[in-house]
Each structure stands twice: as structure tokens, then as C-alpha cells.
Amino acid sequence: MAAAPVPAQTRLAEERVDHRFKGLPPDAEGLTVGELTAQHRNLFTGGFTTPVLALDEERLDHNLAQLGTYTARHGLAFAPHGKTSMAPALFRRQLALGAWGITLAVPHQVRVARAFGMERIFLANELVDAAALRALSADLDADPSFRFVCYVDSPAGVALMDEALREAEARRPLDVVVELAAGEGARTGARTEEECARIAEAVARTSTLRLVGVAGYEGEVPGATAGTPAEGHEKVTAWLRRLTALLAEFDASGRFDGLDSGTEVVLSAGGSAWFDAVAEVFEELPPLSHPVLKLLRSGAYVSHDEGHYRELTPFNRVPDEGALRPALRLWAQVVSRPSPDQAFLNAGKRDAAYDIHLPQPREIRPADGGPVRAATGVSVTALSDQHAWVRTEPDAPLAVGDWVALGMSHPCTMFDKWQLIPMTAPDGTVVEYVRTFF
Numbered sequence: 001m002a003a004a005p006v007p008a009q010t011r012l013a014e015e016r017v018d019h020r021f022k023g024l025p026p027d028a029e030g031l032t033v034g035e036l037t038a039q040h041r042n043l044f045t046g047g048f049t050t051p052v053l054a055l056d057e058e059r060l061d062h063n064l065a066q067l068g069t070y071t072a073r074h075g076l077a078f079a080p081h082g083k084t085s086m087a088p089a090l091f092r093r094q095l096a097l098g099a100w101g102i103t104l105a106v107p108h109q110v111r112v113a114r115a116f117g118m119e120r121i122f123l124a125n126e127l128v129d130a131a132a133l134r135a136l137s138a139d140l141d142a143d144p145s146f147r148f149v150c151y152v153d154s155p156a157g158v159a160l161m162d163e164a165l166r167e168a169e170a171r172r173p174l175d176v177v178v179e180l181a182a183g184e185g186a187r188t189g190a191r192t193e194e195e196c197a198r199i200a201e202a203v204a205r206t207s208t209l210r211l212v213g214v215a216g217y218e219g220e221v222p223g224a225t226a227g228t229p230a231e232g233h234e235k236v237t238a239w240l241r242r243l244t245a246l247l248a249e250f251d252a253s254g255r256f257d258g259l260d261s262g263t264e265v266v267l268s269a270g271g272s273a274w275f276d277a278v279a280e281v282f283e284e285l286p287p288l289s290h291p292v293l294k295l296l297r298s299g300a301y302v303s304h305d306e307g308h309y310r311e312l313t314p315f316n317r318v319p320d321e322g323a324l325r326p327a328l329r330l331w332a333q334v335v336s337r338p339s340p341d342q343a344f345l346n347a348g349k350r351d352a353a354y355d356i357h358l359p360q361p362r363e364i365r366p367a368d369g370g371p372v373r374a375a376t377g378v379s380v381t382a383l384s385d386q387h388a389w390v391r392t393e394p395d396a397p398l399a400v401g402d403w404v405a406l407g408m409s410h411p412c413t414m415f416d417k418w419q420l421i422p423m424t425a426p427d428g429t430v431v432e433y434v435r436t437f438f
């Protein structure tokens with residue numbers, strides 16, 4: 001008899017610590033991740049090397065609970081976007097707090113999620129890769145509990161999907177939602193409601209696809225962040241009302257008549273910048289002939305940040321609803337202090353997000369063991385591949401060997417640089433290691 005497959009979570013705990021993982025203690029080489037976790041080393045005294053990225057567990061759990069509470073309060077289902085972290089350990093925490101499923105963007109990410117037992121996946125993209133469709137179809141046919149939904153945004157895409165699924169002799173139709181673009185010049189999606197209708201008609205002519213709703217991404221509304229918050233809110237809500245009206249029109253015209261009476265139709269939007277507008281407009285939707293799964297897809301909230309999303313979070317507009325906390329810190333070390341107004345850290349583009357804002361110093365842990373202090377008079381002005389250029393005030397107490405905590409902007413380009421991230425308690429004790437799969 002063949003041995004039962006080892007669960008993916010167990011395989012992670014049994015993975016060996018070695019040269020693949022940045023920042024981990026050199027003397028942990030050869031230990032399993034589970035063994036290293038059990039040692040509860042301290043990030044600052046346990047032999048970790050710089051640069052090292054750390055995830056604050058207390059802040060992480062606060063953020064996860066915050067969005068769980070928010071979506072429940074507003075009658076939204078939640079499929080957080082997993083492409084932010086690509087960390088199944090974080091997916092499990094999100095699901096434990098009531099998430100409907102996980103949103104993803106490309107076929108590889110779906111494979112990762114399925115390897116770790118995710119049973120509901122929303123792919124916020126059109127899937128036209130024949131090999132990926134064949135694999136997905138086999139998975140759907142083999143697992144009746146697996147729910148998968150993805151975008152369609154053109155008749156050409158529908159034709160490619162149908163051809164691949166027919167060649168695969170798919171037994172279960174693939175659930176799809178028509179993507180409405182956020183406007184001219186936005187990213188993907190059909191630009192007009194007339195185009196959306198043509199796509200729906202193309203889906204109806206197939207036996208391999210099943211139309212179950214509409215979706216889009218309001219974060220792409222042109223000019224939404226160019227003016228005042230009120231002007232942006234007006235533009236975003238106007239587009240969201242087009243999306244809800246499209247769903248209502250599809251329902252009224254009988255496009256969902258082939259679904260069983262209790263089957264939910266899907267209405268989905270929502271990044272991390274305008275989920276308050278999504279909640280507001282989705283609540284306006286009148287009753288339809290089918291129940292509606294109002295699905296929010298925010299992702300960056302998981303760790304939040306100290307730059308881009310700190311500026312854009314809806315909680316700035318609705319502070320009574322809560323707040324998010326930055327949970328990622330990159331610790332680097334001062335390796336050079338060549339002049340009174342300049343220093344260099346040993347972390348650069350290979351380690352830190354820099355596509356929107358540069359990282360900025362937040363705390364300093366002196367090499368001589370002195371008290372931790374705020375990083376006043378210190379700023380990052382540029383990044384090389386492996387160095388951060390730091391401008392300092394002449395009297396800034398920054399010395400070679402000091403550890404500097406860098407605050408990050410845009411977590412989506414932070415997680416992808418680290419394969420195994422220590423998660424810490426407030427005192428720096430490492431309580432878990434988070435494996436990412438990019």
C-alpha cells in the first residue's frame with residue numbers, strides 16, 4: 001500500500017534551514033523549521049544576521065481581525081488577495097477569521113493555494129493558458145468541493161478558454177464573471193456595458209463556462225487619487241454603481257436563469273484603498289432573483305505599510321471604523337559612516353520595496369547595547385542593489401554596527417523578496433516562520 005501524502009503544512013515544518021533563507025542564524029543550518037521555531041530565539045540576540053525582515057504577530061493579528069470585523073459589519077464576504085504575501089500560513093489565519101476564500105492572480109499562485117488545501121479561489125484575472133486550464137479542469141473534476149471563479153473580459157478570451165476545456169474533456173463547467181474595466185485607460189476588462197453583454201453571450205454559447213456574475217477593480221479608476229479624497233470617492237462610487245447596475249441588468253435579462261435557484265451570483269471588487277466605497281455601493285444593490293455573494297478582495301491590509309497604504313487606507317476617511325497597523329520591519333545594519341552627513345546600510349533593492357516610496361528609518365538599536373531610540377535626523381535617499389544610502393544630520397547618533405529598523409511602503413513588493421520570514425512577539429521573540437511562494 002502506498003504511503004499517505006504528507007500534508008503541505010507538515011512538509012514546511014520539516015523543511016531544512018539552509019543557504020536559501022536570508023537573515024536566519026548561521027548556526028541554525030540543518031535544523032528543520034519546526035526545530036528552529038521551537039527554540040523561540042530572539043530576533044536581536046539569537047544570532048540572526050542583517051538584513052532581516054520581521055513580521056510583527058500582534059500587529060498582523062490586529063489587521064486580520066480589523067478587516068474581518070469590517071466585512072462582517074457591512075455584509076460583505078471576503079476573499080483577501082493572496083498575491084500580497086503568497087504565504088499559506090497567513091491564508092490559514094485569514095480563513096480562520098471567516099474569509100470566504102482566497103483571491104489570486106496567476107495559475108502558479110492557484111497551484112500553491114491548492115497544495116495547501118484552499119477550497120475556494122477567486123482568480124482576479126482572465127485565464128487563457130491552455131496548460132493551466134487543463135490542470136484546473138482536472139482538479140475541478142477530481143474535487144467536487146473545490147470552488148473556482150475567474151474573470152472573462154473578451155469574446156476572444158472566452159473562445160480560447162472554451163477550446164482548451166473542450167480538449168480537456170472537462171466535466172464541470174468553469175465559473176466566470178465578466179470583468180468591467182474601471183474606465184478608458186484602465187487595466188483589463190471590457191470598456192463598455194455593450195461589450196460586457198457580448199462577452200456574456202459568448203459564454204452562454206459554450207458548455208464549458210458558466211456565467212455567475214460580474215467583477216472589477218475600482219483601484220484602477222482613472223484619476224481617483226489625483227484630486228481631493230471627496231473627488232476620488234465620487235469617481236470610484238460612480239464606477240461601482242456601473243458595476244452593480246451591470247449585475248442587475250444581467251439578472252433582469254435572464255443571464256442567470258440557468259443557475260439553480262439557491263445559487264449565489266457574484267459581485268466582486270475591492271482593493272485596499274476604496275473598500276469603504278465598495279461597502280457603501282454594494283449595500284445599495286436591490287434584491288435580485290438570486291442571492292448575491294458580495295465579495296471584497298483587499299490584500300495589502302494583511303501587513304499594511306508605512307507609506308503608500310498608510311496614505312490611502314479608507315480608515316483615514318472613516319476613523320470610527322478602525323485602523324490598520326504596519327506589521328513589517330526590515331532590520332539592516334550600518335556598515336559605513338564615511339562622513340558626518342552620510343551613512344550606508346547593508347540592505348538595498350534585493351531586500352526592500354522601493355517601487356513607490358523608499359524605505360525610511362524608524363528605530364535604531366545601538367551596537368553597544370544602549371537603549372532603542374527613534375531614528376530622528378536619519379533618512380534613506382537612494383538604494384543600490386545591496387546598500388541603502390542614508391543622509392544624516394551631523395549630530396545624529398548613528399554608528400557603524402547599529403541596527404536600523406526600516407519602515408516599508410507597498411507590501412506587495414516586500415514579501416516577494418523573502419522566502420522565510422520570522423514572525424515576532426513584541427519583545428522580539430520569534431514565534432513562527434512564514435514561508436512565501438513567489
